[in-house]
Each structure stands twice: as structure tokens, then as C-alpha cells.
Amino acid sequence: MKLQIVLAAAFATLAAVPFASAERQTTRPSVVYTIPAVLTDKGIELTHTQVPRGVMIRYTILNRGTRPYTFQIWKTKTGPIPPNGRARLRVNWDYRGRFLFRTLYRGKPAGPRGSVTVF
Numbered sequence: 001m002k003l004q005i006v007l008a009a010a011f012a013t014l015a016a017v018p019f020a021s022a023e024r025q026t027t028r029p030s031v032v033y034t035i036p037a038v039l040t041d042k043g044i045e046l047t048h049t050q051v052p053r054g055v056m057i058r059y060t061i062l063n064r065g066t067r068p069y070t071f072q073i074w075k076t077k078t079g080p081i082p083p084n085g086r087a088r089l090r091v092n093w094d095y096r097g098r099f100l101f102r103t104l105y106r107g108k109p110a111g112p113r114g115s116v117t118v119f
Contacts, residue, residue, distance in 0.1 A: 036059075066083055068082045076089055
């Protein structure tokens with residue numbers, strides 16, 4: 001009878017204590033990768049269009065077009081990049097899927113576009 005009481009007390013104590021992890025669980029990237037992107041009047045040259053989930057990508061953008069373009073990828077975008085100008089953009093790819101990238105001219109889509117696949 002004593003053993004049953006002790007076991008019942010032990011189980012009640014374990015049930016009352018929430019389980020905790022020693023570390024915080026996250027998909028925070030540990031390495032930042034740099035991918036160059038070149039904007040032209042006819043298209044966008046992006047070297048890698050498939051990336052694994054959970055990585056941080058720093059896009060270095062060069063505008064070789066004749067107009068000031070804004071580069072937009074997923075929810076982020078640069079300011080207007082003048083011809084022969086450069087910009088940088090960081091994206092943390094947390095979600096799997098296909099995400100649009102494109103150029104904007106004066107806030108409106110300007111033709112060239114593509115997609116990045118996150119696997």
C-alpha cells in the first residue's frame with residue numbers, strides 16, 4: 001500500500017511539472033550565403049533559384065539596365081537602383097514553396113520576373 005501511494009505521488013509530481021527543452025528550437029540560419037543578381041532591361045540573371053529552407057541569403061544586385069529599377073523578392077524589396085548601381089538585400093527563407101522575384105519601375109512591375117524554389 002505504501003508503494004502505491006509513493007508511486008501515485010511521483011506520477012502526480014511529474015504531471016504537474018511542464019516539460020522544457022534546454023535549448024531554444026528554431027530554424028535560425030547559422031550561415032549567410034551570397035548570391036549575385038544582375039538586372040537588365042530584358043531580364044534578371046540570378047545564379048541560384050533553388051535554396052534549402054532555413055537559410056539566410058544576401059542578394060547582391062547590380063543594375064545593368066538603362067532605367068532605375070527596384071528589385072523585389074518575396075516580401076522584401078530594394079529602393080530604386082540607378083543604372084550601374086548596386087544594392088544588397090537579405091532574405092531569410094523560412095518557408096517551403098515557390099516565391100516570385102521581379103523588377104519594378106516607378107512602383108509598377110516592369111516585365112522581367114522569375115521564381116525561387118525553397119525546398
